[in-house]
Amino acid sequence: MSTAAEAPKYDPAYNFAFLDEQTKRMIRRAILKAIAIPGYQVPFASREMPMPYGWGTGGMQVTAAILGPEDRLKVIDQGADDTTNAVSIRNFFRRTAGVETTERTADATIIQTRHRIPELPLREDQILVYQVPIPEPLRFLEPRETETRTLHALKEYGLMHVKLYEDIAIHGHIATTYAYPVQVSGRYITDPSPTPKFDNPKMNHMPALQLFGAGREKRIYAIPPYTEVASLDFEDHPFTIQAWDRPCDICGAEDTFLDEMVTDDQGGRMFICSDSDHCERRRTAGHTGPMTRDAAE
């Protein structure tokens, strides 16, 4: 199923990238404001998209607003290019914009992602677009929007640490493993979207522009290239990322985020890189993991 690129099938009934030009301008203005205030949630007039809320409408609107005919788009969902949603979104842009799409991180100019950051370090000429369900990191502690806006405005972030304190008190360690809150440029506390905390360090000083779109909540925020992004923690409970005690079963990588897959009904399982493109490239380069090594021998 994986091919490096597929030929565009542009449908001229649609305006380029589905949204009308004025909408795209409105979204780009919001994006510019977001870049100017790193980590700050900019409200925008989220449009109806041909899919329900909760399926990436925010990310898609951001992508639609910045997409140009020369762009090459990659869409991943939990690191994989071949899930239903990733495929649907890719097809959507092929049809409404006629742009080239790809599964290779290195070849993409725009990467729209749900819940993972690619393993391959990104470049200055790339843009990473995150799909965000709940943009407000304080939402579960403080339900009032009026209050969270004030807290952000006044930089009153004690509440965020209350959540982390609770985790340590109840679990002995900070139990948040995804959507782990970060502070951007020493100012705004931001939700990195439900990416695993494993990916948080990648956000720090990333050469690529990072854009975040929440369609249902109608917010856009951004982290400009080379911006400081620090994960919240305590002095005596510093931030740590997940680690596995075994490599990827397919490519042997020891430093990637691994998915656990159940293989049979006798407890058999395998661990493979969540980032499918990354795994594939390593295999192509000759790397092997325990399972592929066994098969070869």
Place this chain on the structure above:
Amino acid sequence: MTSTPNTNALLRASGLSKFYGGQVGCFDVAFELWPGEVLAIVGESGSGKTTLLNCLAGHIIPTSGVVEYRRHGEIMRNIFKMTEAERRSLQRTEWGLVHQNPADGLRMTVSAGANIGERLMALGVRHYGDIRSAALEWLERVEIDTERIDCRPETFSGGMRQRLQIARTLVTRPRLVFMDEPTGGLDVSVQARVLDTLRGLVTDLGLSVVLVTHDLGVARLLADRMVVMKDGQIVEDGLTDQILEDPQHAYSQLLVSAILSA
């Protein structure tokens, strides 16, 4: 008349009025509070005492008049001329507020320890161990079993919740604490314990307190001074024992004579 040298009033209200359309909340209120003093604002329902407290604590903007506060090491300043950021910072650091209903002053869905630690974290304390020891220390001070540090206030009784609220408010050692009927919703037997905790902490920490209550017994136990409010105005202002033993104003006499002798 002597005045103690080198100390100034901590809080001052002048000509303070709040109207809701044609309705009087409070009218032409004036008094001073000095460091280490406990002032009770006493009155019946509708007397305007809660409106007055809310104006003093910066929660509602008065129609006219001035509330001034002297920050640590500074001069008297009109709190409503401060920026919202500064006023909120004041409310988090030098001021405290104890609500009548403890649920209004607590986060019911996080643990007791987190409740106490929140003000510390808001001030930038980032050491989990320090926060936890402060929480344990304060639970002891308000006589809550330290085993309950990780329990949520949802599981606490009314008296325990109120004592937790007190700990949460006082952990940053505010200079001035506003209290709105701190024992209002509690059973009589429970009230004694909470009042006693309050009394001890006020003395130990040298707190200045503005206390709103309709209960003269609470005022007698905690307050050095009292003002009596009726229909939004202060009708009498004096030492607690003076107002209780020799009330001058007609309404004060009415109020005092209405106490049932135990």
Place this chain on the structure above:
Amino acid sequence: MPAALQIHDLAKRFTLHMQDSAELPVITGVEFNVEAGECVVLSGPSGAGKSSVLKMIYGTYPCSLGSVRILTGDNYVDIAKANARDLLALRRSTVGYVSQFLRVIPRVATIDLVAEPSLRRGATPETAYEQAANLLRQLNVPERLWPLPPSTFSGGEQQRVNIARAFAYPLPIMLLDEPTASLDAGNRDAVVSLILKAKRRGVAILGIFHDKDVRERVADRLVDVTAFQVSGDTKTGSRKSRRTDMN
């Protein structure tokens, strides 16, 4: 040597708003001094206004007329004109009041109550508690009661705790309102010796004592309050109905 306490033209009148603003004059033109180390006793029948004089000096009753001058350092302060803050300061530093009743503070142990005045003024815990123990012993308060709050004690026991607390750190001026009222002879003796000791330390004492024997042993002078009574009538309503005793 200026007098520690100077009363000049002092008068008290109550206005009973709940009884059609009836005026109840009590005393007028009160005039006397109390020197340091002296004990002046107010005499006169019940209702004559003796307690009122003490309470005006302490600031519990506002003065209708006149002045109450207290010596602090080199200057006199007039209680009748003092503001609340200064009055509170004077009560902490200069004027103490011991009434018949102990104002019971919930849940504080007796020994802590008696040690508190000294502790508050900077005494070390050892000194403060030792002195508290001595006083309680002198007043025959059994040691088993010391860790308990006085709320369940008998009237006499509470009174003795009250006195111990007052004399733990006697202030320069002490106002005593029937301190021996519910005590037996032995305890009365103990109180008398505390008063005499305080006098020797230069405390100025103004007191009301029902018991003739005690009066004679402690008093240097008597001031008969009936001399200052307002002539004739008390208006409708007795003084007892005017207020409840808040002690």
